[in-house]
Amino acid sequence: MLVRVLHGILALALVAFSTTSLAAKISAEDYQRVVNEAYRMFKDVDEGANADYIPILATVPSNLFGVAIVTRDGEVYAAGELDYEFSIQSVSKPFTASLIMQQQGPRTLREKIGVEPTGLPFNSKIAVEIYEERSVNPMVNAGAIAAVSLVEADSEKERWKQVLGNIEDYAGRDLKVLEDVYDSEYETAWGNRAIANLLFNYGRLYSEPEQALRVYTRQCSIGINTLDLAMMGATLANEGINPKTGKRVLAKEHIPELLAIMATAGFYDESGEWMYRAGLPAKTGVGGGIIAVVPGKFAIATFSPPLNPAGNSVRGLRAIGHIAAELGVGLYGPNAGE
Ligand code: GLN
Numbered sequence: 599m600l601v602r603v604l605h606g607i608l609a610l611a612l613v614a615f616s617t618t619s620l621a622a623k624i625s626a627e628d629y630q631r632v633v634n635e636a637y638r639m640f641k642d643v644d645e646g647a648n649a650d651y652i653p654i655l656a657t658v659p660s661n662l663f664g665v666a667i668v669t670r671d672g673e674v675y676a677a678g679e680l681d682y683e684f685s686i687q688s689v690s691k692p693f694t695a696s697l698i699m700q701q702q703g704p705r706t707l708r709e710k711i712g713v714e715p716t717g718l719p720f721n722s723k724i725a726v727e728i729y730e731e732r733s734v735n736p737m738v739n740a741g742a743i744a745a746v747s748l749v750e751a752d753s754e755k756e757r758w759k760q761v762l763g764n765i766e767d768y769a770g771r772d773l774k775v776l777e778d779v780y781d782s783e784y785e786t787a788w789g790n791r792a793i794a795n796l797l798f799n800y801g802r803l804y805s806e807p808e809q810a811l812r813v814y815t816r817q818c819s820i821g822i823n824t825l826d827l828a829m830m831g832a833t834l835a836n837e838g839i840n841p842k843t844g845k846r847v848l849a850k851e852h853i854p855e856l857l858a859i860m861a862t863a864g865f866y867d868e869s870g871e872w873m874y875r876a877g878l879p880a881k882t883g884v885g886g887g888i889i890a891v892v893p894g895k896f897a898i899a900t901f902s903p904p905l906n907p908a909g910n911s912v913r914g915l916r917a918i919g920h921i922a923a924e925l926g927v928g929l930y931g932p933n934a935g936e
Contacts, residue, residue, distance in 0.1 A: 624925055629667050629675040629896075632924045636900075636917035637665045637677035646904030646912035649884040654782035658684060658886070658903045664824030665917050668832035669896040672841030676825060683821035684901060685779040687883030688720060688737070690765060690817045692860050693830065694745045695736035696848045697764040701750055704855045710748055710804070711741045713855075715863040720909055721789050723796065732802040737863035737881065739814075740793045746817060747803045747810040754809045761817050768830040770842035773820050779885075780819035787815055822887070824901045831889040831897025857893060861929075865915075868908040875919045875935060877928025888914040892927045 641663050650656035662684075666676040698707050707713070712731030716722060720738045733744035751757035766773050794811045797803035803810055822830075833840045834857065838848035848856070860879035865872035872880065878898075880890035886903035888911055898921050900914035922928055923935025 624895075626673065626675070628925065629669070629673070632921045633665050633667055633675045633677045635924070636920045637663065639920060640913040640916045641678065643913050643916065646906050648886075648903045649905055649909065652779070652783045652786060652884070654779055655685070655885060655903070660904050662886075662901065662903065663913055664899075664901040665921075666824045666828035666899045667896050667921070668825070668828040668841065668899075670832060670836035670841055670894065672832065674825065674828070676828070678824075679901065680824050682901070683776065683823050684887065684903070685776050685818060685883075685885040686765070686820045686822045686827075686887060687818045687885040688739075688742070689822075689827060689830075689881050689883040689885075689887045689889055690820060691737050691742040691745070692834075692856055692864070692881050693765050693768050694742065694749070694761055694817060695859065696768075696852070696856055697760065698736070698745050698748050699852045699856065700764075700848055702748070704852055706748070707736065707745075707855075710802075711736050711744050713859055713862075715869055717867050720866045721793070723789070723792055726793060726796045726800070732797055732800045735859060735863045737859060738866065739790055740797060742817075743790065743794050743810050743814045744797055744803055746814045747797075747805040754813060757805070757809070757813050758816060761813060762820065764847070765817070765820060765830075767840060767843075767845055767847045768833050769822060769826040770829050770833075770840045770845075771826070773822060773826070775816055775819045776821040777819075779821075780816055783819060784812065784815045787811060790814070818883075824887075824899055827887050827889050827899035827901070828897050831891050831899055834891045835893060835895055835897050837894070853893070857891060860891070865910055866908055868906075868910055872910075872915065875915070875933060876922040877930050877933045878918070878922055879929075880918065882910040882914070884909050886911045886914065888918060890918045890922070892922075893929070895927065898922070
């Protein structure tokens with residue numbers, strides 16, 4: 599009996615010890631150390647290539663590399679290239695999905711767009727044909743074009759104003775479109791135009807297709823830097839309130855649904871591999887940006903243009919995997935990060 603009691607006390611003590619160490623606050627030194635480490639370890643990685651199907655993206659210097667953490671209290675830890683403005687591209691997608699949730703609720707998002715991962719590349723037209731939801735989920739091009747078309751607006755100008763305003767609220771500052779990126783993408787947007795028309799054909803686009811295509815392309819051409827991305831992610835980590843401005847951008851109760859879509863589809867057909875590596879909801883873009891969110895704690899953002907074949911930044915995904923592993927913040931327990 600006594601042995602049993604002692605055993606019980608020991609077990610309780612162990613649980614208490616492990617919960618305290620899990621809950622232990624990560625120190626400023628640790629945040630800065632892992633950011634510096636990730637920058638140093640991966641800055642010379644020479645794999646992948648800039649996106650070139652949007653011609654101007656091929657001209658962005660491939661060696662640029664920035665790594666940043668912003669905590670839910672707005673503390674910033676960063677290394678490398680922090681000021682260079684690149685196009686947000688698909689990192690914009692969860693934020694416009696958030697606008698739809700904020701305006702119309704998560705149910706509309708699920709019913710009018712969808713929430714299943716496609717297991718197919720981000721610009722897949724086959725996904726539109728084979729899945730009954732057509733747009734499938736807001737992290738791929740089809741779902742993101744559908745999201746833009748769902749924004750409540752009477753005119754294209756109003757639609758754009760809302761899309762931009764929402765992303766500015768997440769970043770906590772005024773942002774501009776990189777017009778040369780917009781021109782380069784819009785002039786070559788035949789695939790996305792096909793997707794918009796297909797969705798419209800199936801009754802799954804909610805505005806005139808060319809208008810949705812233009813607003814979507816402008817959204818993808820918004821210029822941001824590494825710190826902006828980290829602040830946007832930190833707003834999600836801070837339950838929908840921007841830590842810099844104090845403005846609420848998304849209702850707290852919608853954060854879990856948004857992060858769930860990022861976890862299952864944020865890396866497109868590489869989302870399984872990503873969750874295996876880092877265990878964090880995240881979103882990537884072909885401009886080279888990535889945001890990952892540690893719910894309730896902080897966000898990690900990276901910028902590095904060379905992409906792997908799935909369209910995800912090679913240095914970025916390694917850097918975030920390393921940081922997540924070092925800090926032991928994977929959602930399902932500490933991941934190996936490799
Ligand atoms: N604007 C890009 C496109 O539509 C976004 C794709 C991406 O970042 N994965 O192709």
